[in-house]
Amino acid sequence: MMERKITNPREEIDAIDSDILRLLNERAEIVLRVGAAKTDVDTSLCDPTRERDVVARLLEENGGPFDDKNIYNIFQRIIDESLHLQQKTFQKLVESRDQKITKIEGLAPESRIAFLGERGTFSEEAALGILGGKCETVSFPTFEDLFRAIDFGKADYILAPLENSLVGSVHRCYDLLLESDLSIVAETILPVSHFLISCQEATLDSIKTVESHPVALAQCERFLARHPKLIGVPADDTAGSVRRAVESGDVTRAAIGGKRTASLYGGKILQGNIQDHSENYTRFALLSDEAEISKSGRKISLVVRLKSKPGSLHKALRPFVRRGIDLLKIESRPIKDSAKQFNFYLDLQTPESESEMLGALDEIREEAVSVRFLGRYSRIPAK
Numbered sequence: 001m002m003e004r005k006i007t008n009p010r011e012e013i014d015a016i017d018s019d020i021l022r023l024l025n026e027r028a029e030i031v032l033r034v035g036a037a038k039t040d041v042d043t044s045l046c047d048p049t050r051e052r053d054v055v056a057r058l059l060e061e062n063g064g065p066f067d068d069k070n071i072y073n074i075f076q077r078i079i080d081e082s083l084h085l086q087q088k089t090f091q092k093l094v095e096s097r098d099q100k101i102t103k104i105e106g107l108a109p110e111s112r113i114a115f116l117g118e119r120g121t122f123s124e125e126a127a128l129g130i131l132g133g134k135c136e137t138v139s140f141p142t143f144e145d146l147f148r149a150i151d152f153g154k155a156d157y158i159l160a161p162l163e164n165s166l167v168g169s170v171h172r173c174y175d176l177l178l179e180s181d182l183s184i185v186a187e188t189i190l191p192v193s194h195f196l197i198s199c200q201e202a203t204l205d206s207i208k209t210v211e212s213h214p215v216a217l218a219q220c221e222r223f224l225a226r227h228p229k230l231i232g233v234p235a236d237d238t239a240g241s242v243r244r245a246v247e248s249g250d251v252t253r254a255a256i257g258g259k260r261t262a263s264l265y266g267g268k269i270l271q272g273n274i275q276d277h278s279e280n281y282t283r284f285a286l287l288s289d290e291a292e293i294s295k296s297g298r299k300i301s302l303v304v305r306l307k308s309k310p311g312s313l314h315k316a317l318r319p320f321v322r323r324g325i326d327l328l329k330i331e332s333r334p335i336k337d338s339a340k341q342f343n344f345y346l347d348l349q350t351p352e353s354e355s356e357m358l359g360a361l362d363e364i365r366e367e368a369v370s371v372r373f374l375g376r377y378s379r380i381p382a383k
Helices: 005-038 048-061 068-090 120-131 171-179 216-218 221-226 238-246 259-264 312-322 354-367
Strands: 114-117 137-140 157-164 183-191 195-198 209-212 231-234 253-257 268-272 281-288 301-304 327-335 338-349 369-378
Touching: 005 068, 005 312, 048 209, 048 312, 048 369, 114 120, 120 137, 120 281, 157 171, 157 238, 157 253, 171 195, 171 327, 195 238, 195 259, 209 216, 209 238, 216 221, 216 253, 238 253, 259 268, 301 312, 301 354, 312 338, 312 354, 354 369
Parallel strands: 114 137, 114 157, 183 369, 209 231, 209 253
Antiparallel strands: 157 281, 183 281, 195 253, 195 268, 301 338, 301 369, 327 338
């Protein structure tokens, strides 16, 4: 049987499609005029309230055969593409993606900075890298004590490790940060190199145990695997491990720590750069009990608790996606006593437009149970 000819209906559809295309471009010209006016007064190009009103009116006028879901999807796509056109035309490009700054306003070189572990630990090295030798570094043995340092009046700032490029996030720090009232005022990235250190009389052949922080041991798994006779011993921090190994005078003991700890405690370096990968970095956050929001900060951190229903994460991230705001990191953490709910930690690239940033934050608050603003800040290169 021959196919029945439907030439005329096809011509009708083609003509309608041409009208739709013409009308879409006419609409786009008006959209661009609106975008120009908004840009002049730094108003957000995205207006969710207006968008909802537009779609609601069209749904009321809809006579079918498209149902409401069809109409919503079609016009939401038109609105999204119109917004993209405005952004492409009017949004300023960020001139530099480099988040580094050289100093923090109001941060005195003589400030007291709390860090985890004993003298010589990587945390202390990062603290000295931010402020230099004039700052006073204050040691704390545990994360819990560290995060209470400002409350106890023993420090002005806290330096906490948030993540390592090899082993991932330091979850305990994220949890304690959420439980506190602290804010992130800056971050720094410290290259990490591990050294095997012992007392002066020891040799690589004489040692049997290697003590260090669990994270440091995890970063040196290949070295330990090549020396199966060595037994890893977890400890609270790298610097304390080195001190104990050196002071013991025991030729069977060694520790993994930074190069600086060998000179601080009179240790002997048996082998250097024993970490699994040369590209080993730890990101530290400088925390304050005052929200010293940097207007030039290129990064924003949030903790978002979402509603327990399908699609909640998608809806929460959509305001950032539509505004072209880069999502640098997302990580979930379970909420205590609530097995089905999670906190989501978000790191965002600050957009050029303040109104876009504020608009996105307002939108995500509508979709979330709670939003904790952790800080707007930049990166200080370690000296």
